[in-house]
């Protein structure tokens with residue numbers, strides 16, 4: 581559904597230039613439920629804004645459904661944002677009004693697009709499990725319930741792509757589990773592609789693919805050994821497993837053959853003070869040795 585290659589984003593302010601994305605490659609398949617993780621400032625939100633058509637890259641390729649987003653006109657972008665994408669933010673005050681009821685909150689953006697439908701608002705609030713709380717004002721709902729209203733709003737235009745920036749950042753573990761369960765059930769029942777930006781390793785553990793961004797580039801990818809739904813069916817109790825138990829870590833190789841060694845590997849004594857490694861091909865494996873190590877023969 582989405583293909584990015586060599587994506588660059590430079591923010592220019594009066595005094596300096598910030599390179600937020602520096603040649604990022606990523607593919608997102610139709611119907612995926614995936615997460616993007618990375619340290620603060622690594623470029624996650626910048627990437628999400630590009631995917632959602634809220635901002636334009638400075639260079640690189642960005643295709644959605646085979647269409648080049650960089651050649652979109654203002655009108656194309658408007659249509660894309662209205663018909664293809666839905667957004668959920670950490671801070672839901674950005675799109676919720678506390679003194680209106682849940683149902684009025686969902687109807688409002690429809691009204692702004694000129695097609696208010698009470699039936700559709702009821703359907704959406706039912707889909708997010710709030711059928712009994714529709715008439716309550718937002719201020720009477722819990723944080724998790726408010727976040728579910730925000731998701732209902734994001735789904736109002738029937739998007740194919742849901743972009744969520746730290747959607748569980750302000751929620752406790754139980755409530756964030758509910759939000760993630762909701763993403764998963766929407767993903768499974770409607771084929772909605774869901775991309776979640778998160779710091780939360782607990783949440784990242786529950787999606788099928790996790791892409792890690794470091795310094796504005798994709799640095800690693802973790803793909804589940806078994807799909808999460810399969811695992812749930814078998815192993816309820818193992819939910820708290822560490823990510824390393826449930827995912828295989830892949831380092832990403834870019835177009836030029838460059839590879840970033842996963843964080844921490846080079847801290848080992850033998851590698852620590854060196855800026856080189858010895859690379860050898862051995863029986864179909866590429867092996868990295870410390871520069872000074874002599875390989876045992878025999």
Ligand SMILES: Nc1ncnc2c1ncn2[C@@H]1O[C@H](COP(=O)(O)OP(=O)(O)OP(=O)(O)O)[C@@H](O)[C@H]1O
Pocket residue numbers: 591592593598599600618619620621622623624625626627
């Ligand atoms: N509008 C902007 N103008 C200038 N610099 C910006 C702007 N937006 C982001 N940046 C800078 O770009 C870099 C990437 O920011 P971004 O918000 O994408 O990171 P992030 O990974 O989402 O961080 P966080 O997890 O803290 O939200 C940071 O150095 C940030 O300061």
